Amino acid sequence: MEICFIYVTSLHFLITLICCADVGIKGIALKNAQFYIQNKDFSCLDGSNVIPYSYINDDYCDCLDASDEPGTSACPNGTFYCVNVGHKPLTLPSSRVNDGICDCCDGSDEWRKSEITQYCENTCQMLGNAAKEEAKKIELIFVKGFEIRTKLVIKGKQLKTDKQHKIVELQSKERVAQDSKNEAQHNKEIAEKIEKITIKKYGLIPIGQKSNNEKSKDEIEVADVFNTIDINKNNKIEKEEMNSFITFDLYKDSLIPQDDINYFMDDKKELTYVEFSTISWNRLKLMIFNDKSTFPIQDKSVKAKPSNVFSKQNASFKRFHKSLYDEIKSIFNEAENARKSFEEAGKRLRVIQKELYDIKEFLKKDYGPDDEFAILYEKCFEFHDTQYIYKLCLFSHVTQQSKTDKSFISLGTWKSWNNLPKYNKMLYDKGEDCWNGPQRSTEVHLSCGLIPSFISVSEPNRCKYVMEFILPAACTRLQNIRHSEAIELEHDPQEL
Template sequence: MLWWIFISPALAIPGVAPAEEARYHGQIFACQEGSTQLPASAVNDDFCDCEDGSDEPGTAACANSDRWFYCPNEGGTARYVYASRVGDGICDCCDGSDEWQYPQKCRNLCAEQGRARKARLEQRRSEMQRGIEMRKEAMASMQAEAKEAEAQVAQLEAGKAPLLQKLKDLEEIQRLKRAAVTKEAQELGRDASQYQEKEEKKVSEYAKWMEKGEAPSNSATKQDELCSGTVCISRKLAARREVKQVKVRSGALIDFIEFVYTAGEPLSVGEGKGEEQEAFDLEPGEVITELQGGQGGLLDRVQFITSRGRKSQIYGGSGGENFTFKVTEGKMIVGLDRAVGLAGKITGIHEAFFRELTEAEKAFDEATIRLEDARRSLEAQDVQLTKLRQSLEDAIGSHAAYKALKKCGEGTLGEYNYKICPFEDAKQGHVSLGRWKGWAIDAPHVGLFENGERCFSGIVRSLKVQFECGENYVVETVKEPSQCVYEATMTHPAACDPKGLDGSGEDRILGPHEAHLEL
């Protein structure tokens, strides 16, 4: 039976969008792929003749194709529904056109839905307008911040030349002290090679390190490499320093490790914000001689063991490959090298002599410490410059309003409470979904969070957030398309674009997957 003969003239070809109507008029119908021609009576005869399903726009006969059914929904919003829903006894189109073979089945609800849609659009328009005003105010405040950042950048740039000269002078002093201590070691019959500077690495190797995000240490040779199972690190001779305390910031991973000395500036390695843990205090005359923990691509946990057999608490979580590193006899651990990035793995240990030093060794160590402090000062200034330049970019870039409107969004979905803080972190209850990484390159209002807590499977949680226009900060949806990989939507006034009020898109045809309306 040919169902189309029961259709009103306004719906002569059910399921066909206005843009395609011309193809369906005439005595002959050509399939979309172009090679097959059919009589007009074959259209919507509930049999799939065309491979692309174009001959059945108004039935479910070609439901396995990519064809959709068009709902005119006059008075409401035109939309498409999946072909499999046509003629299934359920009214998917507000005008009931998807059940056209059962004329009395569906009541036309389009006028009612149209009125509700209009009210929603007006409410949405008002919310967007308020969000746009908030965004304008935020952009104005960021202009003042940009001027301040520009002045600070100029001041720091001007102060670099004296620091570089100081560094050059200290390098020359260390060179002279190195020559003296090397000569003394040779005269005493000791190994003098440990005082020599290591041969510079080839450019290609250095490039590989940088590509991996690891900081090259001064120790390049195989004899300076330590391996514990599959975990390998380097070791280098450092100036003698007396460690009195080790501080750690961590969660499930290790963010910061700080060595506090009895004299001189502390050495802090790592990135992130982890929670401050109970510090490990060393007793007088006690030194760190062993390092244990676990790491893979990240540093999961760490523990310090002293010359007296005392152990610190185990900081961090339980993942990663186990490792144990002990110092060379007569030496102690006074610092670490770590890969760049959040929870970067340990790449090297700093060893210093534990025995009493000669005067030449003390002079060399003192020169080395002063040089290292100068280098760290210069590095700290470079870090500050980088942050200021980033602040400047944030203040004048496309995401400037987000910096000014720096507020967390919250929402309760199902049994979970969510809190998403741009530029900081995101949580599902007390579980970290990740720390702020930055903005997606290919989308203007998509933020990325990485290095959250590990799942039981070992996967580290991550989150992608689509920010949408709204005057309030609300987490509206959260999905988990794959294990421990989350996607969310959150309203934020910084996402409000004045172009969104031009009315474009109000009359667009909704796709079958769209369940709500947007401006």
């Protein structure tokens, strides 16, 4: 009862004020009508002067704030208030009053023209009806958008929960992967130690690890051997050419095992000089001791004269025993496999660590008061104009791509929300530097819409971009209240 009494009393007071005020004065707002009382001296709203009531709207500016001339153009700083009953009220600069152009839909700004109703057609009701229909459409979009937003909130919270659980799982996998990498590293070090001992024992140090003098000498020897085996001089070693050399006849039965040929040629049909020097040379040296000698040729389908290719000495060369040859091959294979295992273990660990890093980066960001924006993390959208393709990846980065040369320019990376607690402006900064200017940055303005999409892109200031973007996550209750207030229409004071 007490609340009802206060409401009735307030309404009665408002009606009393309106009845006492001269609402017939042109150009005053409803809220200021109480200060314009008939036959009573008028006090300027800024307190600068007190004038007789008859001085109001007399085309002479008596008040510094122009409040005595609300319906004329006498004061340069004056304003005219269009009531626009049936539609939204409007405030005009005084210079547009009685200028022969109908700015108010009710025609009140041209009040000194004869027969106002004929001079300015009153279109307020028609415009008001159209505005109400548009408001209903917007309201419907909001209602549907808010329903979608509610679902996004549920999905966003679930996504964050899943990510948090994933961290625990990945941390366990990381420990296992780290142990596996450590074990692989230990095995690699042992295998490489044995490999180094074997290389040193039999003089199989790779060319790249020798001193300059040794390198030069060994390269000459490699070239001599390559040219000797390359019987047809096509700068390649082929399998048929390998069959001509008794060096590969380990059992002295004039039969060279195909597996040995394949191993020497690294399972290739032919070898270039680079492949021979980097792959096959050390494998060939496994077949002889450090005492280098001639490299004889069998008299088979391809004939060539014997050639001294290892040194100028004529002592006969010695071969490894086949079992020793296989043993050394095995040592090299084990070392290579150990290196591959270590590399693969490292890759597996890095993949897990990268996923962990990405999840932690995701969880650092603010996705709105209800996590309604979380499901849109790193989702990308494009906007095309005549020159560029703009790409916005939410909570990540913004780019501009030229349609002519396809070049990319960074317009900023995610920094923060720019107007908390409203969550409708995003800031992306630290983009590429402008020529003789600042770093590029982008502010993304979010508003309610049913489908996430670009509306526009502009550059109001040099290197400062503004993007308009709609999405359901921006359909908040606060926005609905503001919208309802915006479309509320004022009533004609005389109707009260």
